[in-house]
Amino acid sequence: MSARLSKLLRGAAVAVVALALLAALVAWLNVRGEAPLNATAGESAPADPEAIVRGAYLARAGNCMCCHTARGGEPYAGGRPLETPFGTVVAPNLTPDRDTGLGAWTAGEFWRALHNGRSRDGRLLYPAFPYPNYTLVTREDSDALFAYLQTLAPVARRNDAHALRFPYKLQASLAVWRALYFRPARFEPDPAKTAQWNRGSYLVQGLGHCVACHAPRNWMGATESAQALGGGLIPMQNWYAPPLAPGHGEAGAAPWSVDEIAQLLGTGFTLRGAAMGPMAEVVYGSTQHLSDADLRAMAVYLQSLPAAPDAEAPAERAGAQTLKLGGKLYGDHCAACHGDAGQGAPGAYPALAGNRAATMASPNNLVKALLHGGFPPATQGNPRPYGMPPFKQLLSERDIAAVATYVRQSWGNQGSTVSELDVLRAR
Incomplete structure (x- = not known):
């Protein structure tokens, strides 16, 4: 064997080992903090009527029906397409039909979907389902939400296949994305803040998933945590979700009163402005149904966001x-x-x-x-x-x-x- 061939073989072996180690790292990052597949077997959703009522409220807070209902279709039966820069993702059926919906799921498997972004069969879920935010939802709230969904009328509607381009449609590509940009987390109340502030933080960061629109995204579609709620153009829709933090010279919440913010979230209108476009849909399907206490808690949290420096130069006047x-x-x-x-x-x-x-x-x-x-x-x-x-x-x-x-x-x-x-x- 020539010295050159031997060197090439050694290089190839090193590359194979490096790739194997990288694949192992990606695999580990995708299962960290996750229970084994059989750990949730046999669990059942809570049947407590109070939990079901709370779950219905939480479904409103997450605006679940909006994405999981096709135009003209049955509520929560899925089929609504979501256009992304990477292709089309289609929302699945959340009704308790055993063959096409969540009827065969357990509460633990539903919790794993929210907390870990993994489906019942082990597949990684695409973050168009905002599990990077829902990972903060408590197990108690997840169980209540699942209990409510189990009370819906079953609808036999098979889930449509996503239409994502290569390589985004590959589970391996999604695993790399998750290794880079997703880590399961739990909501940790700030002991230095009030209960009202913490409630608002939980709703805004978790089920409300406000960052999904009100934050810029990088070329891989991930939001940058350092720029959370810093505003961004909503992909494929061309509506601009403004920064909610103060100091951007835009539509941050700080100059508004708590009453005004709560009014906009609850009614869609104030003299300062009105909800239109995607935000009108959020108000209609979600925030108008929240309690005054929760709306005010969200307003208190939004008002407290850290300020960012104004970077815009004074605009030149038109002719x-x-x-x-x-x-x-x-x-x-x-x-x-x-x-x-x-x-x-x-x-x-x-x-x-x-x-x-x-x-x-x-x-x-x-x-x-x-x-x-x-x-x-x-x-x-x-x-x-x-x-x-x-x-x-x-x-x-x-x-x-x-x-x-x-x-x-x-x-x-x-x-x-x-x-x-x-x-x-x-x-």
Whole structure:
């Protein structure tokens, strides 16, 4: 055997050993803190009526029905597709049908799905199911949620296959992602904080999974913990979920009162702004059903988030011609509701003057509202919300850009200029 061949074989052996060690590390990282598959056999969901009632409430807090109900389908029977940059993930059936739903599951297996992100058959679950947040849910709450789901009417609906691109559809690829970005955790109350603050933290970080939208994601789709609730563009939807922490010069919760934050979460509307787009769906399906105490707890927690430094440079003013066109269009189409001075109308239309939701670094939400209309959710506290008609059939990209710029740069607002390209991107 030549010296060169011997060297190549030694190199190949070292590479094989290194790959084997790496695979073993990835495998270990995917099972740490996890009970063996047979450790939950024979468990049954609690039948306590109080637990079932609490589970129904927790299902609302997690907005479970929203994702697990196809348009026109049976509640919780799955089938709703979720578009991601990596392909389409389809939500499964959560009804207690034994063949196609959760009927054959145990409470322990359901807990493992929430806490460890692993299905009953051992498959790794995709984080479109937000187990990186649900891992914080307590076992008691998991059991209550499972008990409630077991009381639903069984629906025989087989789960649709995901349509993910290569290599994202591989369990091995998912295992690597989990090794890098997921670790099972438990919610640890902060003894230096009040019970109200800790309750809000538990809801926001856990079942509420607010970080799923209100945080930037890296190229592998993972949220960066250091930038939690720092705002981000929602993939595939082009709605911008603003930072909730103060100091970004955007729509953080700190300048709002606890009452105002709780009102927005509970009704979808305040004079400072209205929930639209994906947030309207959250309010409609989830937060409007929470107790006043929980809404206020979430508000207290959001107000306490650590501030981040403002990094945005002062915006340059648009040209006089753009502002003149925007002002005319605003007067023709917007002033009747939002007021000549952008003051809004209490109980009906939010103010635009001083509205940071209209002056965020990303103009997407304002542009999308102008293009497609703005429709706050119908809630118990605001059953007949005033909507805003779409203007995409009436106004050109130039017009939309001009009126958006006018709103962002009038009445003391300091937003940046909106271009026609911004409008095209938001479409």
